[in-house]
Amino acid sequence: xxxxxxxxxxxxxxxxxxxxxxxxxxxxxxxxxxxxxxxxxxxxxxxxxxxxxxxxxxxxxxxxxxxxxxxxxxxxxxxxxxxxxxxxxxxxxxxxxxxxxxxxxxxxxxxxxxxxxxxxxxxxxxxxxxxxxxxxxxxxxxxxxxxxxxxxxxxxxxxxxxxxxxxxxxxxxxxxxxxxxxxxxxxxxxxxxx
Amino acid sequence: xxxxxxxxxxxxxxxxxxxxxxxxxxxxxxxxxxxxxxxxxxxxxxxxxxxxxxxxxxxxxxxxxxxxxxxxxxxxxxxxxxxxxxxxxxxxxxxxxxxxxxxxxxxxxxxxxxxxxxxxxxxxxxxxxxxxxxxxxxxxxxxxxxxxxxxxxxxxxxxxxxxxxxxxxxxxxxxxxxxxxxxxxxxxxxxxxxxxxxxxxxxxxxxxxxxxxxxxxxxxxxxxxxxxxxxxxxxxxxxxx
Numbered sequence: 001x002x003x004x005x006x007x008x009x010x011x012x013x014x015x016x017x018x019x020x021x022x023x024x025x026x027x028x029x030x031x032x033x034x035x036x037x038x039x040x041x042x043x044x045x046x047x048x049x050x051x052x053x054x055x056x057x058x059x060x061x062x063x064x065x066x067x068x069x070x071x072x073x074x075x076x077x078x079x080x081x082x083x084x085x086x087x088x089x090x091x092x093x094x095x096x097x098x099x100x101x102x103x104x105x106x107x108x109x110x111x112x113x114x115x116x117x118x119x120x121x122x123x124x125x126x127x128x129x130x131x132x133x134x135x136x137x138x139x140x141x142x143x144x145x146x147x148x149x150x151x152x153x154x155x156x157x158x159x160x161x162x163x164x165x166x167x168x169x170x171x172x173x174x175x176x177x178x179x180x181x182x183x184x185x186x187x188x189x190x191x192x193x194x
Numbered sequence: 195x196x197x198x199x200x201x202x203x204x205x206x207x208x209x210x211x212x213x214x215x216x217x218x219x220x221x222x223x224x225x226x227x228x229x230x231x232x233x234x235x236x237x238x239x240x241x242x243x244x245x246x247x248x249x250x251x252x253x254x255x256x257x258x259x260x261x262x263x264x265x266x267x268x269x270x271x272x273x274x275x276x277x278x279x280x281x282x283x284x285x286x287x288x289x290x291x292x293x294x295x296x297x298x299x300x301x302x303x304x305x306x307x308x309x310x311x312x313x314x315x316x317x318x319x320x321x322x323x324x325x326x327x328x329x330x331x332x333x334x335x336x337x338x339x340x341x342x343x344x345x346x347x348x349x350x351x352x353x354x355x356x357x358x359x360x361x362x363x364x365x366x367x368x369x370x371x372x373x374x375x376x377x378x379x380x381x382x383x384x385x386x387x388x389x390x391x392x393x394x395x396x397x398x399x400x401x402x403x404x405x406x407x408x409x410x411x412x413x414x415x416x417x418x419x420x421x422x423x424x425x426x427x428x429x430x431x432x433x434x435x
Contacts, residue, residue: 012265015265018259020262021255025251029249037246042249046249049254050254050258060265151241151242175208175210176201176204179207180201180204183234183237
């Protein structure tokens with residue numbers, strides 16, 4: 001950890017909360033990025049980022065300064081984002097309508113609306129995006145976090161495992177399960193899983 | 195010919211396989227496994243990193259700052275550290291204090307417990323959490339309702355109005371309980387929640403009333419306060435090092 005961050009933490013622990021801005025300036029974008037990857041939308045990403053920075057601040061006393069603040073805050077952000085995804089999943093499970101090919105009032109399902117007619121490629125693009133989102137929603141929060149961190153952010157498995165408090169092997173299994181699930185979800189686009 | 199499992203091929207595509215050379219060789223000879231491997235590669239391409247929206251740092255800092263407490267200075271070594279002759283009297287005093295604490299704990303149920311006023315609604319941190327499961331459920335329901343209302347356009351439907359009304363009635367009881375138990379931080383959040391629920395309960399029929407503006411102003415910090423108040427112990431949620 002560099003001198004500016006060490007100094008900032010010393011000041012914060014000495015009662016100067018504005019010194020936290022130094023740490024936020026440096027790590028906000030990476031925390032927001034991780035939060036977005038895991039939550040999949042801007043609103044929840046912002047909420048997760050806020051909570052992560054607040055938790056880190058309140059636990060600053062327990063932060064061991066021989067390790068990197070960036071690793072620590074990212075770890076907190078991952079867990080906070082997973083909590084938010086779990087919360088949303090729980091809320092949606094009994095509140096939101098489910099998506100189906102044909103809408104049914106009895107079963108509480110709706111069809112994803114084509115809001116605007118456009119060129120075929122645009123339509124296909126929108127359908128593919130919807131399919132991707134739906135596929136990602138099929139993953140558990142843990143699988144989603146492990147997959148996005150490994151594949152999109154290229155975080156090493158060991159770091160993912162440490163952040164999620166699981167073994168490296170469990171982290172790998174979570175990523176592999178995620179890829180397998182996503183491959184099956186994409187089968188309609190690819191013409192079936194081989 | 196022995197085929198590789200899907201998991202092995204996924205590990206291969208993610209460069210996590212310990213058997214990479216053997217798999218590569220096998221894929222050159224086995225069309226079936228090569229097809230599965232290509233399908234996995236295609237899946238990874240489809241889910242490759244998309245651009246991440248940039249969040250507003252300044253806005254987030256201002257929002258966060260209001261919830262930051264002033265952290266206390268680290269405790270320094272006691273000045274009387276060298277006075278060893280004080281050790282035995284100090285131990286005796288500590289024992290006596292301990293006995294008093296045990297006595298109060300065993301017989302002091304009727305005493306009103308007070309909790310420190312650590313936060314008043316956006317002007318400080320909420321480091322306490324609801325100990326009553328009913329309050330936690332109430333906050334949970336309130337959070338869901340406010341999130342839904344915040345993300346909804348136009349007038350509220352009948353169900354949402356009814357939920358807001360029911361929550362408002364329960365909220366008054368919880369505010370009273372929080373005040374009685376001396377939990378000022380919780381009482382402050384619940385009072386703020388009560389104001390927002392009252393706005394919802396009295397919402398006019400028009401979709402563009404001033405109530406929405408008022409609601410947005412009131413809920414910006416409240417949602418965060420509710421979440422913090424009802425969140426489980428951080429130490430169990432992976433924030434530890």
